[in-house]
Amino acid sequence: MVTITVDGKTIETEDGALLIEVLLANGINIPHFCYHPALGKDGNCRMCMVEIEGSKRPQIACDTPAKEGMVIRTKGESIERVKRSILELELINHPIDCPICDQAGECSLQNYYMDVGLYDSRLDTPKVHGKKHEDLGANVVLDQERCVLCTRCVRFTSNITKTHELGVLQRNDHSVISTFPGTKLSNPYAMNVIDLCPVGALTSKDFRFHKRVWFLEPAEAICDGCARGCSLYVDHHRDKYKDDIIYRYRPRFNDDVNGYFICDYGRLNYKKENENRLLNAYIRGMESEFEYAKLKLERIIKRYGAKTLIVLSSNLSLEEYYRFKKLSTKLNLELNAYDNNIDEKFGDDFLKKNDKTANRKAVELLEIPHTLSELEASLKDKEFVMLVGRSDFNIINNLNYKGSIGVLCSHDFQQKDKLDIVFPIVSHTGRAGSFINCDGFVQFSQCEIKKDILSAKILDLLASILNDGIVTCEDVWEKGLGDEPFLKSIHFDLLQTKSQKIEML
Structure with a gap:
């Protein structure tokens, strides 16, 4: 075990533990896109920058191991300026379509933007455009313009399902996430990329435009689709003068049973709860x-x-x-x-x-x-x-x-x-x-x-x-x-x- 100091707070942690995991485990909010507990580090979004006393420049927390005596700052004028600059780069080509985006209300980019408060655009050149509402297959819709290239979805199909349907195509500011030519996203866990996506680039064709997420009430349940019994959230809402409707199932983290994921069959199993009910x-x-x-x-x-x-x-x-x-x-x-x-x-x-x-x-x-x-x-x-x-x-x-x-x-x-x-x-x-x-x-x-x-x-x-x-x-x-x-x-x-x-x- 080692002792580190974060924003004046002393924390004891394992020697060599990833700094981002230490910060998140101790309730310290650190912006990140590419890091995910089930997918590990990738180090491409640079959003998790922190100041480390003795280092010449800020370091990314997702690829920095904890060491004895570290003094870390996640707040302050200098590091806030760095985060603001990185976020500005993410937003250069991002479309201003939050009002019609299904991810609005649970979007990491939206949350980080509100935290930073960078309201004035300095862009004087046209945005780079990508494909809109592209059907990837398996109930997943892609909006390339919203993508922040965190590659979570690519790593999911590469490391978790090992089906390799997704990749980063083209180069520079024209780089986009897409399926490889002649393929479709078709594995039985494909819809997990929707949960993994921190922005509105990957959305559910089944849930798309059905209900704003801030109206939904989550209830904790167990999937009854098979003997695995995955933990999940049941998102439901009762409109005025109408019956309570279930709009979607989402995976609920359970390290003992299903981790962060559920299969597409179980995810779409919510429909039977709304349909063909015995009324008399x-x-x-x-x-x-x-x-x-x-x-x-x-x-x-x-x-x-x-x-x-x-x-x-x-x-x-x-x-x-x-x-x-x-x-x-x-x-x-x-x-x-x-x-x-x-x-x-x-x-x-x-x-x-x-x-x-x-x-x-x-x-x-x-x-x-x-x-x-x-x-x-x-x-x-x-x-x-x-x-x-x-x-x-x-x-x-x-x-x-x-x-x-x-x-x-x-x-x-x-x-x-x-x-x-x-x-x-x-x-x-x-x-x-x-x-x-x-x-x-x-x-x-x-x-x-x-x-x-x-x-x-x-x-x-x-x-x-x-x-x-x-x-x-x-x-x-x-x-x-x-x-x-x-x-x-x-x-x-x-x-x-x-x-x-x-x-x-």
Whole structure:
């Protein structure tokens, strides 16, 4: 360890640590474009200049190691003048189109410009122009004029995906980012370049011109696209007189699970949360009053009792599984969580997994039957089957089941008229819960977006049937879930901020 001084503040850090990382870790704002924690240093933007006592000229913090006794200044007339000059170079050919730029509101260049306050242009020659709204493929749109040539996107396709679609073409002030001739940006993680871009050069074709970012409210959630369970932000907004709409998913940094990135499939998975929602309850194919259908559902489950089989989705939360086990014990009914949602062509060696369910590991750890043979055996003497979080009742029919079927799901589907009862439940982003990913990391999704759809939370339904008032995830953990052997090392209060790994795995 070494001790350095930054703007009069003493900081202890590792010997040789990159200065920019030390500054950022200690809450010292240092402008930068090319540096990114996942991509490392590049040293081309020169924005992170600092004064180091004893050096003849300012140094870039992204390529300067910390040494014992360093005295560093990030503020002051001299270094501010250097930063202002570098920023002026970045702005020479930059278009003045902030009012129509999707990045406005979360643009690093915009923020640094406001900090420096260089409002008068000294340019008396025409700007160098580049291509506007160029479709690179994979839902990414390029505006070459806005680019600051930080090369984050180039290094992402070179070092992370290793697909090498992007490069810096041409020379001098005509240098531009583009795809190589005859190629398209087409890898399954391509949309991450949008998050990496510090300006508005790379934007999402899907999100483009849909909503100003300062209207969006971020909620922390877990992706339910596959067993990786990437951490993400759900950006949503409720316009006046309208329902709450989700506009995009963004990666949320989690060093244990997904780092800084998510796949494009998971990123675009937000659409299902807005589309084709189940709006009504149905009893024998006829629309029903919500409260009447809820009471009917409770009566059916209690009436059939041991003749009931509940078939659970592998996308339910840990808390919901635990509560269904309580229901199973109290009413002597059976559970099964068979789910064949495996796609051998989907997974890769980065983030994507062939298992396209979000919580299969929890099913296994809670010892809920989940094989096809167990499902087939359970059906033999059952008179009522209730599917929860899924509507694929054909799998039950294919096993020659002839009894009554009910479905609790969030999205509409065909052949509702063939079922005894269909009841709407809140979708994935509408209910909080814990998920265990393929590597045994437990994460908590806090997202509870309230939509103007009459639907019920599963925990509320189970509390009503069990008549015990346990309706929150915290209640479930306190009333027994936290005592499960595999969760002994997991603390629910810490799950709110950080994922935790199950030690017994």
